[in-house]
Structures are given as structure tokens and as C-alpha cells.
Amino acid sequence: MSFSNYLETEILDHVFGGNAYTAPSTLYLALFTAAPGEAGGGTECTGTSYARQTITFTVSGNEASNSSAVEFPTAGSSWGTISHIGVLMPSHPGNLLAYGALTASKTVESGDVFRVPSGDLDITLD
DSSP: OEEOHHHHHHHHHHHHHOOOOOOOSOEEEEEEEEOOBTTBOSEEOOSTTOOOEEEOEEEETTEEEESSOEEOOOOSSOOEEEEEEEEEOSSSSOOEEEEEEEEEEEEEOTTOOOEEOTTOOEEEOO
16 A cells, blocks of 8 residues: 655654644545545545444554554445545544555446455554
């Protein structure tokens, strides 16, 4: 996953500018049918019963991984083909913090449940 411009600026300002950055207490995972980019954007999933889900991370070394499974509600209609995911801050629409492409796109039809198993979402800094 890549950091957004927003998060990159906050980190640089915190570390090199001496300005405090307060991490959000809650993070949300969003599904996208068109790729977000450094400045955000993209096309977030829509459809009956779609809602961003909370996500928590465990950090080890230079990697953060989701510490528990994330399960979206059962789709009440077609959500389209999910190609990307994003981690966002709580306020809606919320600042995009990190984003990335799925290894394989997934078409979500009515009755499907989109899941991310524990430890399957990794954010790495090199």
C-alpha cells in the first residue's frame, strides 16, 4: 500500500517540522471500484448495505498488518468490481491515509460478503 499525500505531509511535518501529529483513534477500510491516488479520489464502492468498516493494525518493524479480520455487511445489491482498498480517517469523507490495489479484483454481487482475513492487509515502509 502507498501513503497518500496527506499522510506523507503530516509525517514530514511531525518529524522534520516539529509539529505534533495526533493519530486518529479509529481507522476505516473502504472499498474502491476505481483507483484512488496520492491526492485521494477514486470511486468508492456504493450499493445497498455498503459501509466502511473499522480496522486495527499491529506494527512490527517496518510493517503494519490488520490485527483482526475485517468483514463488510452482506451486499444487498451489486457493489461492482472492487479493485482497490483504502484506509481512511473517521470523519466522512475522511482523509485517505493509505491505498493499494487488490492482488485480484473481486466482483461483489447481492448476497456476497467481502472479507479481509487477519494479517492479509500489509502496509510497509522501506
